[in-house]
Amino acid sequence: MALPTVLMPGPMNRSVPAGLDGRFEVIRLWETDDPDAVLAERAKDIVAVANAGTPIDGAFLDRLPALQLIANFGVGYDKIDANAAADRGVVVTNTPGVLxxxxxxxxxxxxxxxxxxxxxxxxxxxxxxxxxxxxxxxxxxxxxxxxxxxxxxxxxxxxxxxxxxxxxxxxxxxxxxxxxxxxxxxxxxxxxxxxxxxxxxxxxxxxxxxxxxxxxxxxxxxxxxxxxxxxxxxxxxxxxxxxxxxxxxxxxxxxxxxxxxxxxxxxxxxxxxxxLPHVGSASVPTRDAMGGLVVANLVSWFDHGVPVTPVPESADLVRRGDG
Incomplete structure (x- = not known):
């Protein structure tokens, strides 16, 4: 059976690709020669995004019709339009607690x-x-x-x-x-x-x-x-x-x-x-734990249909189970 396809728009903490390896197909978009062409070609396959700071708005979401989940690296997710995601049935998660x-x-x-x-x-x-x-x-x-x-x-x-x-x-x-x-x-x-x-x-x-x-x-x-x-x-x-x-x-x-x-x-x-240059959570153990929670949200969603730490805007989707 084909592995779920996860889009990774930019580089992420080492714990994320390590945790996804073997469980998901990961498209490392920043490593491709033509990101727009890759998105157009693989849009129908991409069911999740592992994200660390890339802006995601309604227009971006509309390019990914099969998208189910955005797993954000960090507690703050203001670069993601979580309301637009909810309107499209896409669950957003973040990484509270560990930092x-x-x-x-x-x-x-x-x-x-x-x-x-x-x-x-x-x-x-x-x-x-x-x-x-x-x-x-x-x-x-x-x-x-x-x-x-x-x-x-x-x-x-x-x-x-x-x-x-x-x-x-x-x-x-x-x-x-x-x-x-x-x-x-x-x-x-x-x-x-x-x-x-x-x-x-x-x-x-x-x-x-x-x-x-x-x-x-x-x-x-x-x-x-x-x-x-x-x-x-x-x-x-x-x-x-x-x-x-x-x-x-x-x-x-x-x-x-x-x-x-x-x-x-x-x-x-x-x-x-x-x-300080935004180093609040910037220790190796904490960033690894944040990455681990990104992976846990993806695994839990595709194994059990329930994310570990959904953001408030996604609460209704999670309750209904129709993310």
Whole structure:
């Protein structure tokens, strides 16, 4: 019996092709001389896509009439039009859970680096200045601070637990109140006014684009720290640059950017921003686990007709069993 055909538009973590080998026929589209011709020729055979960052919209979906499942590598899937997929009976999955701790660790690392100016201190040492004078005292500390978590999902809760271990009080803003001990604020502006650390963990997409704007940054205030380990599009980067330059807020720690890998030049110019190249989940064990979940979703779907981790937009398809 022929193996199910999976389209892989671009390179993926080693664990994905290794896990698919022998169970699926894999079309490595980026290795072909004429991707459009390959898609046209094999369109009726392709029943799944293993995807890592390639935009997938309705037009792309319409080219694959036999498609049943898109297995996304990552928790965020804003580059996939999941509603368009659901309209066409295509299930979308992602990789939640396996990267929570790694991303939460990165968020706390960014916070420590930003508050205590650790990157600046290291640059000071490497430049040889310690031979001449001591590094200046940092103007602030973690002590007595309150963190506001925007998006108290799995990763948000993991960040909150770590913050508590550092003696930081926690509050949050969600679309809906959760059964947790943390104080809830019904609007982002109210949360920003009440805290001095604002940590962003919401998905990207049109609904959250520029959710953190100039008004929110002003509410965070001159002792405020912004941490973003979610999606760069959630923050208005031009407003953030102005806030950092004008000391509207104290600093920012960013692992994601609005047009990555391009970084707003203003962010590169200011010294009160710590910038990382989207490495939140970028450890070998975590990326292998993410790849393993991509494979598990594909195997479970074609063996049992049920994916392991469907996204919310696919819930009705999974319940009906007619993906």
């Amino acid at each position: 929570d701790d790694e991303v939460a660790d990165t968020a706390l690392g960014l916070l420590l680096m930003t508050v205590r100016q650790l990157p600046q201190a290291e640059r000071f040492l490497r430049a040889g200045h310690w031979q001449e004078r001591s590094y200046p005292l940092t103007p602030t500390t973690l002590r007595g601070r309150t963190m506001g978590v925007v998006g108290l999902g799995r990763i948000g809760e993991a960040i909150a637990h770590r913050a508590e271990a550092f003696g930081i009080s926690v509050a949050y803003h969600n679309r809906h109140r959760k059964d947790v001990a943390y104080r809830y604020y019904p609007t982002l502006l109210e949360l920003a006014t009440a805290v001095d650390i604002l940590t962003i963990v919401v998905p990207g997409g049109d609904e959250t684009k520029h959710l953190v704007n100039a008004e929110v940054l002003a509410a965070l205030g001159p002792d405020g720290i912004l941490i973003n380990v979610a999606r760069g599009s959630v923050v208005d980067e031009a407003a953030l640059v102005d806030a950092l330059r004008n000391k509207t807020i104290l600093g920012a720690g960013l692992d994601v950017f609005e047009h990555e890998p391009e970084v707003h030049p203003g962010l590169l110019e200011v010294d009160n921003a710590v910038l």
